[in-house]
Amino acid sequence: MTNLPNNIDPEKVPAHVAIIMDGNGRWAKARGLDRTEGHVAGVDTVRTIITAASEIGVKYLTLYAFSTENWNRPPEEVRALLHLIVVALERETPDLIKNNVRLNVIGDIDRMPPESYESLRRSLKATSHCTGLQVNLALSYSSRWELVEAARRIASLAASGELDPAEITEQTVSEMLTTASVPDPDLLIRTGGDARVSNFLLWQIAYSELYFTNIFWPAFSADDFFKAVAEYQGRERRFGLTSEQVSQSSESSL
């Protein structure tokens, strides 16, 4: 790959990066602006980070845009956020196509108002042929919602005799999640200064590397993203093994 930022090792680019895009409201408040202005500015960061992730060869980018719990925010803010999502999808879809980015949505989108739902469907369809970066937009998503849905589906397959409970494996559960066709995140980034996961991908991040930064989402830049990737690349992922085992297996795979 050409022109990679010089702090990025092309051999160790994370295949899947997940991001909790937090801090829009506080970014706006610090500037004396309405919280909604923070969300507007946050859309520009989404665009920047999609480009940055494509540039270094990330295959999947999962963005937490609106959580199940966010439905409980003041109705004006919920309305503004949902409207903003529609506007952003309409505006950005041509560029997504140009950049070969495929959009996918995870979450309880049946809860979305018709305008948002239709606009999402249009963008999904328009980018379905794209083969580059896959962006998974987590909308009306929470991990506990997803796990409850998975439990329901597994229980109903067991009840109808299509699935033997003794045959249920980790893979069975993974395949029932909204991320069924996507590998687990290698790196989870949260902006905005809080060190928590807020009901995001709880099953899938079992062995993800976590990266927290104080930078508010609207101020998060491509360089900040590359810095997070570079830090990830310096970590040793042991998956429960010893450091010696890990270095032996990476030597034998050379």
Ligand code: IPE
């Ligand atoms: C993240 O920013 C965007 C959403 C949760 C939709 P916030 O709106 O949570 O901003 P803060 O955390 O209050 O600053």
Ligand code: IPE
């Ligand atoms: C997490 O941010 C959800 C999104 C970024 C969409 P929140 O602002 O909702 O999380 P909490 O409330 O600080 O845990």
Ligand code: MG
């Ligand atoms: Mg927040």
